[in-house]
Amino acid sequence: MASAEGQQHPLGIYLKIWVLLFVLSLFSYMVDYLHVQGSLRWTLVLLFMALKAGFIMAIFMHVKWERMALALTILGPPSVLLLLIFFMAVEGNYTESARVEYFGQDANQEPEHVVHH
Numbered sequence: 065m066a067s068a069e070g071q072q073h074p075l076g077i078y079l080k081i082w083v084l085l086f087v088l089s090l091f092s093y094m095v096d097y098l099h100v101q102g103s104l105r106w107t108l109v110l111l112f113m114a115l116k117a118g119f120i121m122a123i124f125m126h127v128k129w130e131r132m133a134l135a136l137t138i139l140g141p142p143s144v145l146l147l148l149i150f151f152m153a154v155e156g157n158y159t160e161s162a163r164v165e166y167f168g169q170d171a172n173q174e175p176e177h178v179v180h181h
Contacts, residue, residue: 081123088112
């Protein structure tokens with residue numbers, strides 16, 4: 065009898081993760097349905113998105129069962145990119161507030177001297 069190549073994972077874990085992904089998608093939908101606004105909205109949307117992506121990578125892409133070096137190779141660069149995006153967002157907010165303070169108005173607001181015809 066020939067032995068199976070590789071490791072077999074129980075089917076139940078795939079079904080449980082599928083249900084969990086469905087529940088996280090439902091939560092993400094509820095953020096819109098309940099009209100959550102502002103920073104809380106985007107925090108929840110990004111949290112649910114990151115959780116879903118993490119579960120998909122860990123289970124369906126088999127990263128959970130890979131060697132640590134391979135897992136870090138896969139997860140390292142996106143983590144560094146997220147950190148750099150965070151730094152850009154913080155710096156962008158500082159730059160925008162400095163411009164508002166210097167020029168005296170919000171960059172997204174229309175100047176008061178513009179006349180519409």
